[in-house]
Amino acid sequence: MDELKLENQLCFPLYACSKEIIRKYKPILDKLDLTYTQYITMLVLWEHNNINVKTLGEVLFLDSGTLTPLLKKLEQKEYIKITHNKDDKRNLVISITEEGKKLKERATVVPVEIGKCINLTKEESITLYKLLYKMLRK
Amino acid sequence: MDELKLENQLCFPLYACSKEIIRKYKPILDKLDLTYTQYITMLVLWEHNNINVKTLGEVLFLDSGTLTPLLKKLEQKEYIKITHNKDDKRNLVISITEEGKKLKERATVVPVEIGKCINLTKEESITLYKLLYKMLRK
DNA sequence: TCAAGATAAATTGTGCACAATTTATTTAAA
DNA sequence: TTTAAATAAATTGTGCACAATTTATCTTGA
Secondary structure, X not given: OHHHOHHHOOHHHHHHHHHHHHHHHHHHHHOOOOOHHHHHXXXXXXXXXXXXXXXXXXXXXOOHHHHHHHHHHHHHOOOEEEXXXXXXXXXXXXXXXXXXHHHHHHHOHHHHHHHHHOXXXXXXXXXXHHHHHXXXXX | OHHHOHHHOXXXXXXXXXXXXXXXXXXXXXXXXXXXXHHHHHHHHHHOOOEOHHHHHHXXXXXXXXXXXXXXXXXXXXXXXXXXXXXXXXXXXXXXXXXXXXXXXXXOHHHHHHHHHOOOOHHHHHHHHHHHHHHHOO
């Protein structure tokens, strides 16, 4: 029955940690007019321009139900442009605008500021990182 | 600028892992008519009966905005009872019903089933657990 | 070729999360 | 004492998340 104690759960600290860190992102991302999910979406788009929603979703572990309205908001903010793929009209093409590129410059402070909030050593961070990616691999 | 690559983020795998595991809880918890957040709330209540919303929120890293509607749903399912503290009317007292106690028996399979989904060794799980709790400590 | 199946997004509906504010009650200081 | 500050929940509003379904488009095999 001890398995039903909160302190014996592995998922709970994962869930709590995730939320607590995302909460720390908020004041930093507010300055860029981004939410956390919008931020990680921009991270992918800064690396891979002209991506479709399906690929974006695979990378971010998100589906169209989350991404469709989120991308519309990023388009309203004029950080991205959404067009239809001419060769296959089922696909969208998400691309970065000039404004979106400028945002990347302003975003360089984000990882620096967040780094200050994480009280783990470099080694601990790497260990944690590897364990999390091991869990994510199917 | 490499710090702005998704693969160099520590928060992202935390966020993705948390969601992916909670998704694995869903089919298991469906049988108990519980969502993940309702489940961890029940975990706390099974251990600490007659708790108030503030304390519950501190343990779960949740606020009244999340807990108030969630507790009302658990009350509707008749797993808990919500009463007012007579000594301090600002406080609620959340208590387990007989139905809620029976639910605990049926919930013993949950950690077993979830354990099968986590492809980490016992040692890795312990390391991960400790690192996550270190991050959570202020 | 043309209908059946597959695929990509969008839509719908439920349930968190959380910041910010409000309401009700209690505590404490002048 | 009595009123200002503090505290606990509830409320309000925005933004995910995701399952399930729908719509539009494309592919493929008889």
